[in-house]
Amino acid sequence: MGKPMAGNLLKAGFDVVVQSRSQGSVDEVVSNGASSAGSPKEVAEQCGVVITMLPDSPDVEVVVSGENGLLDGFGQGSMIIDMSTISPVVTRRLADVAAKKGVKMLDAPVSGGDKGAIAGTLSIMAGGDAEDFEKAKPFFEVLGKTIVHCGPVGAGQTVKACNQVVVAIVLEAISEAFVLGSKAGVDPKIILEVLSGGLAQTRAMDLRGPTMIEHNFEPGFRSRLHRKDMNIIMQTAKEYGAVLPVSALVDQMFTTLVETGKGDSDHSALLTVIEGLSDHSIFTERSNEA
Numbered sequence: 075m076g077k078p079m080a081g082n083l084l085k086a087g088f089d090v091v092v093q094s095r096s097q098g099s100v101d102e103v104v105s106n107g108a109s110s111a112g113s114p115k116e117v118a119e120q121c122g123v124v125i126t127m128l129p130d131s132p133d134v135e136v137v138v139s140g141e142n143g144l145l146d147g148f149g150q151g152s153m154i155i156d157m158s159t160i161s162p163v164v165t166r167r168l169a170d171v172a173a174k175k176g177v178k179m180l181d182a183p184v185s186g187g188d189k190g191a192i193a194g195t196l197s198i199m200a201g202g203d204a205e206d207f208e209k210a211k212p213f214f215e216v217l218g219k220t221i222v223h224c225g226p227v228g229a230g231q232t233v234k235a236c237n238q239v240v241v242a243i244v245l246e247a248i249s250e251a252f253v254l255g256s257k258a259g260v261d262p263k264i265i266l267e268v269l270s271g272g273l274a275q276t277r278a279m280d281l282r283g284p285t286m287i288e289h290n291f292e293p294g295f296r297s298r299l300h301r302k303d304m305n306i307i308m309q310t311a312k313e314y315g316a317v318l319p320v321s322a323l324v325d326q327m328f329t330t331l332v333e334t335g336k337g338d339s340d341h342s343a344l345l346t347v348i349e350g351l352s353d354h355s356i357f358t359e360r361s362n363e364a
């Protein structure tokens with residue numbers, strides 16, 4: 075998601091310096107006008123504000139505070155905007171380390187997937203100092219449409235965890251509905267049409283329902299990343315004493331999905347877990363009937 079986000083910042087007129095382990099993505103953004111750097115430290119030496127978009131908590135820790143990390147290159151008053159989805163606990167710890175070096179930090183995870191990143195319509199949930207949030211707004215306004223200051227550092231990651239709870243459970247519920255209806259002899263397209271017009275309608279259903287019916291699991295958001303998010307959710311729940319029984323069950327379903335080789339499929343491939351448990355594929359049945 076970082077590649078289209080960087081592209082949108084370029085289109086908006088910002089000077090952009092990029093660095094990534096994926097050299098192909100770097101080359102593409104550079105071909106559109108960005109500059110490149112060899113390490114996070116080199117990026118920080120050239121920029122007063124750095125946006126990170128990384129897979130998991132350990133990745134952010136290495137980029138921010140590891141050897142040749144951002145904190146090795148920043149000057150006083152610089153700012154890190156971490157738009158990854160990571161643990162709120164790790165976020166607060168890194169913000170404390172950064173503050174000791176005079177560097178400000180916002181956590182600003184996003185929702186909206188690859189399509190939102192490309193279109194610049196992401197939902198951005200930010201945690202950190204209110205003044206820092208206002209300074210970061212010009213960047214956020216290029217990258218997203220729904221931009222909310224959620225509270226102090228870590229609050230953005232907490233709200234993102236809440237978002238991922240809902241998305242995971244909704245995808246699982248859609249999967250159950252499709253399998254139940256299909257096994258009882260109703261075309262999943264009819265099920266989708268009816269549910270989309272009533273109280274059951276959701277954004278996840280609008281975006282993923284049609285592709286789930288066709289078994290098109292090309293990733294917008296990979297299953298292994300949602301499994302990672304479920305791990306963050308369960309760790310956060312344990313820290314605060316929140317009981318999340320359905321989330322715990324869906325967490326196990328994502329584990330099943332990843333461990334059966336579908337970690338790089340879209341998270342809507344959760345459908346295949348329900349199909350396996352029910353010994354029924356909605357795609358196969360419809361294909362045979364055709």
